[in-house]
Each structure stands twice: as C-alpha cells, then as structure tokens.
Amino acid sequence: MAEEQLTADEALLRAVDSHRGRRLGEADQLYRAILQALPDHPEANHNLGVLCCETGRAAMGLSFMAKAIEVAPNQAVFYWSYANRLLGAGRASDALSVMEQAAVHVGLTAEGQEVLTRVHAALANPEPFLGQDDTAATASEGFYATNRSFWSDATIAQEYAVLEGVYPVEASLFEKMGPSIMGKRILEIGVGAGRLTPSLTKLSRQYLGVDYSEAMVRNCAVKFPEYKFQICDARDMSRFADASVDFLIFSFNGIDSLLHEERLSVWRQFRRVVAPDGVMVFSSHNRNYLKTVDRQPRNAEEEANKAKAAQFEHTCEEYAIVNDGTHGFRIAQYYITIEQQIAQLRRCGYKDVKPIDLSGKWLVEDEYAACTSCWVYYVCYPD
Numbered sequence: 476m477a478e479e480q481l482t483a484d485e486a487l488l489r490a491v492d493s494h495r496g497r498r499l500g501e502a503d504q505l506y507r508a509i510l511q512a513l514p515d516h517p518e519a520n521h522n523l524g525v526l527c528c529e530t531g532r533a534a535m536g537l538s539f540m541a542k543a544i545e546v547a548p549n550q551a552v553f554y555w556s557y558a559n560r561l562l563g564a565g566r567a568s569d570a571l572s573v574m575e576q577a578a579v580h581v582g583l584t585a586e587g588q589e590v591l592t593r594v595h596a597a598l599a600n601p602e603p604f605l606g607q608d609d610t611a612a613t614a615s616e617g618f619y620a621t622n623r624s625f626w627s628d629a630t631i632a633q634e635y636a637v638l639e640g641v642y643p644v645e646a647s648l649f650e651k652m653g654p655s656i657m658g659k660r661i662l663e664i665g666v667g668a669g670r671l672t673p674s675l676t677k678l679s680r681q682y683l684g685v686d687y688s689e690a691m692v693r694n695c696a697v698k699f700p701e702y703k704f705q706i707c708d709a710r711d712m713s714r715f716a717d718a719s720v721d722f723l724i725f726s727f728n729g730i731d732s733l734l735h736e737e738r739l740s741v742w743r744q745f746r747r748v749v750a751p752d753g754v755m756v757f758s759s760h761n762r763n764y765l766k767t768v769d770r771q772p773r774n775a776e777e778e779a780n781k782a783k784a785a786q787f788e789h790t791c792e793e794y795a796i797v798n799d800g801t802h803g804f805r806i807a808q809y810y811i812t813i814e815q816q817i818a819q820l821r822r823c824g825y826k827d828v829k830p831i832d833l834s835g836k837w838l839v840e841d842e843y844a845a846c847t848s849c850w851v852y853y854v855c856y857p858d
C-alpha cells in the first residue's frame with residue numbers, strides 16, 4: 476500500500492490522525508492509498524468523502540460517501556454525515572431519501588432524529604440551489620454546478636421539449652433489443668423532456684423517468700401525466716434497490732456533464748441497480764470526432780462563454796473535457812474514444828459492451844479506431 480507496506484488498519488489510523496491534525500494533503504493520500512488496494516473499504520470511502528467536502532470538493536466527496544453506504548449499509552453514522560453533507564450542498568430532498576434509507580437499514584437513533592429535523596427544516600425553507608459547499612467551489616465543483624444550472628435553465632428545457640422521435644441509432648437499438656425489454660422494469664436517467672418516453676413506454680408500462688433538472692421533470696409531468704417522473708441526480712442512486720431495474724438508459728450524452736470520478740461512481744451505482752441479467756445503455760461523446768471539428772465562436776457572447784468554460788477543459792490519456800461549441804459554448808463535456816470507454820466500463824463491472832454509431836451500425840472491434848461518429852451508444856451487460 477504505502478512504501479513501508481502498512482496494513483489497511485495501520486494506514487487508516489494514520490490517515491485519521493492526519494485528518495484530525497488538519498494535515499489534509501497527507502490524509503487524502505493515505506485514504507486514497509487504502510482505496511487503491513481496497514476500493515470497497517467503508518471507512519476510507521466515508522472519511523475521504525468528508526475530507527473532500529471539507530476542502531470544497533463536494534461533488535467528489537458525496538460520491539465517496541454514497542459508496543461507503545453502498546458497501547456498509549449497517550453503519551448508522553455514514554447516513555447521518557452523508558445527509559448532513561447533502562444538506563450543506565443544498566440537496567435537501569436527496570438528504571431526505573438518505574434518511575428514509577437509514578430508517579430501513581439502521582433505524583433512527585437520537586442523532587438520526589436530529590439530522591431528520593434539519594432535513595425537514597431545509598425542505599420547509601428551501602435555499603437557492605447552490606448550497607454552502609458549492610459557493611466555496613473548486614473548479615471541479617464549478618464544472619458540475621455550471622452544467623447542472625445549464626440543464627435546469629427553463630429556456631434549455633423548452634428547447635428540448637420540442638424534440639420528438641428517435642435517432643437512427645435508437646431505432647436500431649429498440650428494434651434489436653425491444654423483444655427482450657418488453658414488459659420489463661425500465662429506468663430512464665436524464666429523461667430530459669421525454670423524447671424517448673413514447674418509445675420506451677410502448678415496450679413497458681413499468682417505466683420511471685428521472686432527471687436532475689426540475690424544469691425538465693416538470694415538462695415531462697405535464698406532457699405525460701400518465702407516467703411517473705422524479706427529480707434524481709445520477710450521482711446518487713441510493714433510492715434504488717439492488718437489481719431493481721431490467722433496462723436502464725441514460726441517452727443523449729447526459730453522462731458527459733459529469734467529471735471523471737463521478738462518472739466512474741455512476742457506472743458502479745448503475746451496476747448495482749441493474750439486475751444481473753439486465754442491461755445498461757448510454758451514449759457518450761466520441762473523442763475521435765474532435766479530429767473532424769474545429770468550431771470557432773461566432774460572436775462576442777460565444778467568445779465570453781468559451782473563455783468562462785476554459786477553466787474546465789482538460790485532456791489526459793483516458794479522456795478529454797472539451798467545450799466543443801455546442802449550446803453557444805456554454806458548457807464543457809466529457810469525450811472518450813470507444814476503446815477507452817469499453818476498458819473503463821470493464822473496470823466498473825461490465826464484461827460485455829457493444830458500441831453503436833449514430834447511424835445505427837453495431838460496430839465490431841476493427842471499426843472502433845476509425846469511428847468518428849459524434850456520439851456513440853454503448854449497450855453494457857453486467858459481469
């Protein structure tokens with residue numbers, strides 16, 4: 476683990492000592508070293524989550540805290556501190572879901588009751604979306620907050636509300652997979668304005684659409700009053716039980732609004748929620764496509780948006796965060812090649828992954844490197 480071969484218990488003791496002594500860089504490194512060797516270590520996940528939240532990296536911190544509960548659902552204290560941190564991030568309704576989960580798994584102790592009272596108070600007096608943690612944001616938190624507020628913008632929700640019908644890739648997907656999904660439990664994440672709702676509900680009425688944008692969910696509820704929609708952030712799937720979904724779909728690159736660590740946490744959480752014989756489908760921007768475009772701002776507003784989002788751009792071997800100019804340069808998004816995406820999914824528990832390009836062609840391995848389709852859909856089967 477460390478150079479001097481500490482056991483996990485020794486490393487945890489040292490990490491906690493550094494954490495208490497506010498030697499935060501050291502504590503961060505030690506928790507991460509434990510997680511590198513033991514990714515499911517409950518205390519290391521929880522404590523690193525707390526540390527990230529304390530240092531303005533709430534998005535990342537919350538995903539570690541969610542993981543701690545996932546791997547140790549009987550640890551009451553994990554629920555209380557996670558719910559508290561969600562409150563700090565302005566996510567009172569998510570905090571309530573965590574407390575509901577706590578009531579089932581560990582019961583509500585006196586400490587739990589206190590947290591629940593704070594949750595009810597926050598729900599009764601909602602604060603603006605950005606909570607304390609987000610105002611002390613680092614660039615990574617800023618990326619999440621920027622993208623979420625973009626998708627929550629009523630004008631953008633309206634732009635999506637006029638989209639109808641499926642793309643050729645989705646037609647090909649439903650044609651091939653339709654019979655196996657018929658009548659099954661479908662969960663659509665990032666439902667947007669419900670473009671896919673008519674096609675999915677034709678396959679099964681056991682359908683739930685969720686999105687973290689209230690504006691999108693409101694539009695769906697008005698347009699399709701006969702179906703169920705909820706506000707839910709893919710970063711926190713704790714309200715869904717293990718193996719409770721047969722077909723999970725996150726279409727049209729919604730996942731690309733999250734940073735790398737959050738994306739990996741989402742894959743793992745989807746893996747837990749999808750039944751062993753179920754399937755997870757999503758689309759993501761193809762890094763190879765970037766070779767074929769070089770968009771320039773067309774006016775001063777786009778120029779200013781581009782400059783603002785530049786702080787989030789980042790490239791490394793596995794992926795790139797790029798502002799490609801869509802939506803007037805307002806947001807940067809995650810891009811990844813097919814090969815890297817498949818390798819990433821395999822590391823997160825999906826053994827068999829089949830990519831489809833935008834024209835609807837199911838790709839074979841020899842075709843991955845040459846594919847410049849702007850986005851790619853991935854059909855993923857759990858291990």
Ligand SMILES: C[S@@+](CC[C@H](N)C(=O)[O-])C[C@H]1O[C@@H](n2cnc3c(N)ncnc32)[C@H](O)[C@@H]1O
Binds near residue numbers: 627669687
């Ligand atoms: C490009 S739109 C696609 C909408 C719809 N799926 C469609 O195909 O027309 C992406 C959607 O993903 C949602 N989204 C992005 N990140 C999300 C997250 N972390 N949790 C839930 N929804 C998310 C956005 O709010 C937005 O509605």
